[in-house]
Amino acid sequence: MTATTLATEKLTGIRLPRLDSRFLGSAIKYVALPLAGILVFLLLWSVTAQRIDTSLGKFPGPAAVAEQFDALYQEHQRSREKERAFYERQEVRNAERVAKDPDYVPKIRAYTGKETFLDQIVTSLVTVMSGFLLAVAIAIPLGIAVGLSPALNSAVNPIIQVFKPVSPLAWLPLVTMVVSALYSTPDPVVAKSFLNSLITVTLCCLWPMVINTAVGVAGIDRDLVNVSKVLRLPALKHVQKIVLPAAVPMIFTGMRLSLGVAWMVLIAAEMLAQNPGLGKFVWDEFQNGSSDSLARIMAAVLVIGAIGFLLDRGMLALQKLVSWDKGISQ
Numbered sequence: 112m113t114a115t116t117l118a119t120e121k122l123t124g125i126r127l128p129r130l131d132s133r134f135l136g137s138a139i140k141y142v143a144l145p146l147a148g149i150l151v152f153l154l155l156w157s158v159t160a161q162r163i164d165t166s167l168g169k170f171p172g173p174a175a176v177a178e179q180f181d182a183l184y185q186e187h188q189r190s191r192e193k194e195r196a197f198y199e200r201q202e203v204r205n206a207e208r209v210a211k212d213p214d215y216v217p218k219i220r221a222y223t224g225k226e227t228f229l230d231q232i233v234t235s236l237v238t239v240m241s242g243f244l245l246a247v248a249i250a251i252p253l254g255i256a257v258g259l260s261p262a263l264n265s266a267v268n269p270i271i272q273v274f275k276p277v278s279p280l281a282w283l284p285l286v287t288m289v290v291s292a293l294y295s296t297p298d299p300v301v302a303k304s305f306l307n308s309l310i311t312v313t314l315c316c317l318w319p320m321v322i323n324t325a326v327g328v329a330g331i332d333r334d335l336v337n338v339s340k341v342l343r344l345p346a347l348k349h350v351q352k353i354v355l356p357a358a359v360p361m362i363f364t365g366m367r368l369s370l371g372v373a374w375m376v377l378i379a380a381e382m383l384a385q386n387p388g389l390g391k392f393v394w395d396e397f398q399n400g401s402s403d404s405l406a407r408i409m410a411a412v413l414v415i416g417a418i419g420f421l422l423d424r425g426m427l428a429l430q431k432l433v434s435w436d437k438g439i440s441q
Contacts, residue, residue: 171406176413179406187227194222226387232414235388238305239377239422242312243370250317250369251362254324255350258358264325275318279311279376283383286310304386308377311384315376316369323368327361328354363430370426374419389415 153173163170171179198219205217226234257264290306331354339353355362381390393411396404 167400167405168402171409175406176409179403179410183228187229190224190227193224197222228392231388231392235377238308238388239312239373242309243316243373246313246316246320246369250320251324254321255328255354258325258328271318271321279315279379282311282314283380304384307384308380308386311380312373312376316373319368319372320365323361323365327358331357359434363434367423367426370422374422378415
């Protein structure tokens, strides 16, 4: 504390707040350094973009991408206004028909306007979470069974190792043909393109969860297993009380890895399956080839990265909530 600070406190009678060195260190680590990194990245991006000429013009810098974010939001607002006007016109027409013919049953047609950028973000999130949750429902029980049974592990492990590195680009044609053969109905509940993307995501994000769950279950402390034997816990109670609490950190590690894989796979799957989402948005802009296409694609890339980061942080927060290991930070 400086002499000036002491003199000020004596004269005013007010204790001035003191900057804790730990607080200052945390502020530098978690605020100043990330901001500095972002600013350096933006500077390098802006300088580099000015030196790259493409067939569509200059590579978009931060300013051009920011303009497209605003343009995409304005397009979304205009689309919502058109949708409201569409339903309002139907309500007016139906009211006039009912006034003329009381027996008339009003019909409301669904709005079929083009999905906006924000709509496609929602579609991608719904698709990836649906595929991920389906994978969770399959992978975690299978991983627990494999971890508890060395014989089953020996039987299943070669299959896992063979299918684990398979690209989504290889799965998608097979999935498309199977879905087309089995899901043939004149009035589908969900679109085939959605099912193609969902199943491809599920197939590609199964394996990290199965492997990590099996490793976590197989590595349980033998003392805990012996306690379960002494208490003669039934199999399901053993899994509930001993296996799951001990294996939660490894299970969530697998889930976090799988969710990251799912999000990456989804973009490629949407491009090829033409399922309305961020992948299709990128492909459509690439095919469009307008002067704004590169900036729009770069805006989509930033959104894809930001959503992937938020999904990972959300899974980490959930892991801390349910796990006994509260020191996880990465």
